[in-house]
Amino acid sequence: xxxxxxxxxxxxxxxxxxxxxxxxxxxxxxxxxxxxxxxxxxxxxxxxxxxxxxxxxxxxxxxxxxxxxxxxxxxxxxxxxxxxxxxxxxxxxxxxxxxxxxxxxxxxxxxxxxxxxxxxxxxxxxxxxxxxxxxxxxxxxxxxxxxxxxxxxxxxxxxxxxxxxxxxxxxxxxxxxxxxxxxxxxxxxxxxxxxxxxxxxxxxxxxxxxxxxxxxxxxxxxxxxxxxxxxxxxxxxxxxxxxxxxxxxxxxxxxxxxxxxxxxxxxxxxxxxxxxxxxxxxxxxxxxxxxxxxxxxxxxxxxxxxxxxxxxxxxxxxxxxxxxxxxxxxxxxxxxxxxxxxxxxxxxxxxxxxxxxxxxxxxxxxxxx
Amino acid sequence: xxxxxxxxxxxxxxxxxxxxxxxxxxxxxxxxxxxxxxxxxxxxxxxxxxxxxxxxxxxxxxxxxxxxxxxxxxxxxxxxxxxxxxxxxxxxxxxxxxxxxxxxxxxxxxxxxxxxxxxxxxxxxxxxxxxxxxxxxxxxxxxxxxxxxxxxxxxxxxxxxxxxxxxxxxxxxxxxxxxxxxxxxxxxxxxxxxxxxxxxxxxxxxxxxxxxxxxxxxxxxxxxxxxxxxxxxxxxxxxxxxxxxxxxxxxxxxxxx
Numbered sequence: 001x002x003x004x005x006x007x008x009x010x011x012x013x014x015x016x017x018x019x020x021x022x023x024x025x026x027x028x029x030x031x032x033x034x035x036x037x038x039x040x041x042x043x044x045x046x047x048x049x050x051x052x053x054x055x056x057x058x059x060x061x062x063x064x065x066x067x068x069x070x071x072x073x074x075x076x077x078x079x080x081x082x083x084x085x086x087x088x089x090x091x092x093x094x095x096x097x098x099x100x101x102x103x104x105x106x107x108x109x110x111x112x113x114x115x116x117x118x119x120x121x122x123x124x125x126x127x128x129x130x131x132x133x134x135x136x137x138x139x140x141x142x143x144x145x146x147x148x149x150x151x152x153x154x155x156x157x158x159x160x161x162x163x164x165x166x167x168x169x170x171x172x173x174x175x176x177x178x179x180x181x182x183x184x185x186x187x188x189x190x191x192x193x194x195x196x197x198x199x200x201x202x203x204x205x206x207x208x209x210x211x212x213x214x215x216x217x218x219x220x221x222x223x224x225x226x227x228x229x230x231x232x233x234x235x236x237x238x239x240x241x242x243x244x245x246x247x248x249x250x251x252x253x254x255x256x257x258x259x260x261x262x263x264x265x266x267x268x269x270x271x272x273x274x275x276x277x278x279x280x281x282x283x284x285x286x287x288x289x290x291x292x293x294x295x296x297x298x299x300x301x302x303x304x305x306x307x308x309x310x311x312x313x314x315x316x317x318x319x320x321x322x323x324x325x326x327x328x329x330x331x332x333x334x335x336x337x338x339x340x341x342x343x344x345x346x347x348x349x350x351x352x353x354x355x356x357x358x359x360x361x362x363x364x365x366x367x368x369x
Numbered sequence: 370x371x372x373x374x375x376x377x378x379x380x381x382x383x384x385x386x387x388x389x390x391x392x393x394x395x396x397x398x399x400x401x402x403x404x405x406x407x408x409x410x411x412x413x414x415x416x417x418x419x420x421x422x423x424x425x426x427x428x429x430x431x432x433x434x435x436x437x438x439x440x441x442x443x444x445x446x447x448x449x450x451x452x453x454x455x456x457x458x459x460x461x462x463x464x465x466x467x468x469x470x471x472x473x474x475x476x477x478x479x480x481x482x483x484x485x486x487x488x489x490x491x492x493x494x495x496x497x498x499x500x501x502x503x504x505x506x507x508x509x510x511x512x513x514x515x516x517x518x519x520x521x522x523x524x525x526x527x528x529x530x531x532x533x534x535x536x537x538x539x540x541x542x543x544x545x546x547x548x549x550x551x552x553x554x555x556x557x558x559x560x561x562x563x564x565x566x567x568x569x570x571x572x573x574x575x576x577x578x579x580x581x582x583x584x585x586x587x588x589x590x591x592x593x594x595x596x597x598x599x600x601x602x603x604x605x606x607x608x609x610x611x612x613x614x615x616x617x618x619x620x621x622x623x624x625x626x
Contacts, residue, residue, distance in 0.1 A: 057620040246547055249510050276624045307623045 002209040004202060006243045012185055012232055015042070019231050022046035031055060036287045041238050044284035045231045053280050060286035060312040067290045071358045073315035074345070075123040075155070075295075078112055079324045080104050080143055082334060084129030086196030088182075090224065090260055090267040092322075092336045093129040095196065099334040103134055106146060108329035113147050115327045119319070119345045122362040123153040125178070127322075127336075130159035130197060137165045141172050148173040153364040155220070159197065160207040166214035173366045178220030178256065179207045183227040184236035188270075192227055208240065212248030219244065219253055220295070225278075226260030226269030234281055238288060245289075254293035254315070255285055261299050261337040275304055279311055286312035298339040305341050306351055318348035372604060374571055376549055377465070377497040377518045379436065383408045384566065385596040386438070386551065388576025389426055390416070392585060399429040401579050405589030411438040411467050411574065414457045438499065440467035445480075447487035454491055466491060467521070468500040477527045481508050485515065492516035501553050504535035506542050513548055520546060521553035521574065524565060528577045530557025533564055543569045559588075559595030566599025567607060 019042055027049045030040040043049065044056065081103035084093040092099070104112065116124065126143060128135045135158075144154055155176035156169070166177070183189050186201050193199045208219050221240055223233035241253055257278060260269045278300075285294055296305060296313045298320045305316065319342070321327050323335040343351070349359045374381040387407040392398035402410055410430060417439075418424045430437060439457035444450045447470065454466045468491065470484050471477040479502050491498045497518045502508055504522035512520055522542055525531035532555060533539065543550050549571035556562050557578045565573050575592050582588035 053624075054619055054621050061620060246545060249545060276621075279621055279624060303623060303626075307620070310620050 001247075002206045003240055003243050004206055006239065007184070007205060007236070010236070010239065015235055016229060016232050018042060019046045019235065022048040024048050024051070027052055031059075038235075038238060038242055038288070041284055041288045042235055044287060045234055045281055049280060049284075050276065053276060053283070056283040056287065057279065057311050060283035061310050063286055063290050064312045064314065068314050069358075070356055071360045072309055072313070072352050073123065073293075073360045073363060074121060074349075075125055075153075075315055075317050076116055076119070076121045076345075077125040077127050077157070077297075077317060077320050077322070078109075078116060079127045079322060079326060079336070080109065080139075081128045081131065081135045082324050082336070083131035083134055084196075085132070086130050086198040087194050088198065089192045089194075090227070092334060097334075102324045102330060102333045103131075103139075104324050104329060106142075108325055109143060109146055111329045112325065112327050113150055117150060120349075120361055121345075122151055123155070123364070124151045125155045125157060125317075127156070128158045132159070132197075137161060137168060141169055144169060144172045144174060148366065152362045152366055154366065155218070157220075160204050161210070163210040163214045166211055166216060170214060170216060174216070175364060175366060176218035176220060176252075176254070177211050177216055178222075178254075179204070179211070180220075180222040180224060180256065180258065181205060181237070181240070182224045184223065184233055184240075185228045188228045192267075208244050209247075212244060212251055216251055218293075219248075219251055220256055221253065222256040222258060224258050224260065225273045226267075226271065229271050230273045230277065230281070234284075238285070241289070241292065252291075252293065254295050256295045256297065257281065258297065258299055261340065278304075279308075282308065282312045298341045299337070301340045302343060305348075306355075309352060309355060309357060316348070316352075318343065318345045372600065374549065376499075381408050381572070382406075383593070383596070384572040384600055385562070385592055386411065386572055386574040387579060387589070388574065389413070389430070390576055391580035395425045395429040397585055398426070398580070401585035401589040402430070402435070403432065403589075404586045405579065405593050406434075407589075407593075408434050409436050409438050411440045411576070412461075413442040414439050414453055414460075415443040417460070436465070437461055437463060438465050438467050439463065440469050440501075442469045442471075444470055445472040445483075446470065447483040447490065450483070450487040451490055451494070454487075454496060455494070458496070464495055465497045466499065468498055479503060479523070481505060484508075485511055488512055488517050489515040499551070504538035504542060506538060506545060509542050509546060509550075513546065517548065519549040519551055519571070521551045523554035524552050524561065525555025525557075527554035529555055530578055531555050532557055532561040533568075536568075539565070539568060539570070559591045562592055563595040563599035563602070566596055567602050569603055572596075 022043050030043045082093045083101045088094050153175045157178040189201045211219050223237050293314045294312050296316045323333040352359050383406050385407050386409040388411045439461050441450045441453045444453050450470050470480045484500050488498050488500050499519050501521045509520045525534040551572045552565040552570045553574040556575050562573045579585050579588045
């Protein structure tokens with residue numbers, strides 16, 4: 001059993017039709033309910049729910065405060081490599097992009113870490129492309145070993161791995177894995193991932209199952225908005241979330257909301273997602289699930305990020321570099337995408353605190369196990 | 370669509386499970402159980418004379434639609450429960466067992482540690498295990514992991530007739546469970562049973578409230594109707610309790626700029 005069985009019970013076109021046929025009356029009825037089901041979530045992400053966005057935001061705000069208090073968790077990504085054997089039409093690291101490739105050495109990793117630590121971070125997200133020969137499991141494990149003593153909490157966003165490989169990394173001190181399906185539309189997925197291991201839709205789809213079986217602490221889910229209709233993709237993401245919560249009940253979950261950003265060899269979004277759409281989606285997730293972590297990256301604009309901490313977001317990054325060595329070791333290497341909010345960590349901290357929230361740097365201890 | 374409950378390889382038209390204890394006579398028990406239309410009836414192994422084919426209780430439960438569910442009431446440890454289950458399987462020709470381990474003779478509260486231990490072993494031995502437990506969501510997930518076919522959390526102490534006192538925890542269990550959730554113990558009135566069904570319980574088990582009523586036959590019918598009503602209401606989705614958001618300064622007006 002895996003998510004694939006659940007996934008196969010749904011049809012993209014049917015869901016799309018259902019979401020776009022929701023009436024205003026149905027939205028109003030759902031918002032009267034105390035508990036929001038997956039079916040209600042579908043109603044809340046519909047175009048019909050748009051006029052209700054303020055009341056959704058208020059409810060999201062109060063639910064988030066009830067569960068998470070007045071706090072925002074800080075994290076920062078560290079790109080280890082831009083080598084990649086996949087073709088992803090939307091990604092700066094795509095194999096066919098003629099860019100200089102770079103994988104950090106031990107000395108470079110430690111130099112980056114020094115800088116990141118000096119900014120105050122204790123939770124780190126390691127990111128790579130997919131190049132199994134140079135940046136395989138042993139490289140990732142080595143990187144975790146190298147930095148484990150310096151961070152309370154280590155996450156990765158790398159190629160999907162097998163269960164035993166995850167088990168190896170977890171015992172090395174790995175806390176969380178972020179693995180986004182990009183899109184749950186199988187045909188569209190194939191178009192954007194024509195080559196490389198990533199072109200295997202099913203293997204990627206069942207990655208969170210392998211993580212759950214490996215006993216990971218946290219799994220991050222999401223879809224890359226712009227490839228397909230964000231509403232249908234978000235319904236599938238929520239379906240995935242609910243399935244995983246029921247099956248791997250000891251694991252925590254987080255959702256991210258990446259929208260396509262400009263990068264070298266860029267792709268224009270097929271389906272646009274406006275700021276208001278994104279707010280609606282964030283609030284719908286919170287109404288569906290009081291406990292799920294909602295994460296916001298520097299892909300979004302200053303104004304948007306200033307406001308989103310009241311809307312249900314629980315963790316954010318700052319001053320991210322999306323190129324290997326971007327902080328200090330090799331600032332000129334090619335980035336995965338351009339970030340939007342370029343403010344410093346200190347500025348973000350001030351922004352958050354001025355809105356009455358505490359900035360949390362450390363919320364884990366990786367030396368218990 | 371027919372709303373059928375399935376546990377292991379059996380299907381049930383009725384979501385009311387009953388028991389055999391505390392009735393004033395075997396005939397009285399039989400009449401009440403037939404009136405309730407219950408299809409799963411639990412029998413304490415300790416009450417049955419398994420050597421005797423014409424045991425009074427068993428001969429009164431011969432109706433075709435009634436499945437017997439032996440229970441281990443009286444045992445105090447996993448070891449005793451496993452032994453009792455094997456006896457029951459042999460005597461009653463069923464591999465279904467309602468696992469009850471309550472070392473405490475006063476409140477008859479189930480021992481979670483012994484229950485988990487016994488459940489794991491009984492599943493391994495090929496039993497369909499239905500464990501009677503506290504309304505403990507983590508214990509339910511642990512039991513699910515060792516392969517039980519349903520969980521039976523209590524609504525209140527057994528025989529207390531106090532109703533659904535474990536509401537908050539039952540809601541979590543129902544929300545999380547991948548196996549049927551049967552609310553067992555504490556249900557003292559048809560309204561309690563209907564409430565449990567409205568919450569989304571897959572079935573309820575009622576014994577004392579029927580057996581000790583002044584008219585067990587009528588009470589059996591009342592519970593039947595209550596369970597059906599509660600289930601229908603759950604399927605039909607209850608109308609919402611009004612929720613009012615607190616007023617504050619607008620959170621989304623920045624989108625208009």
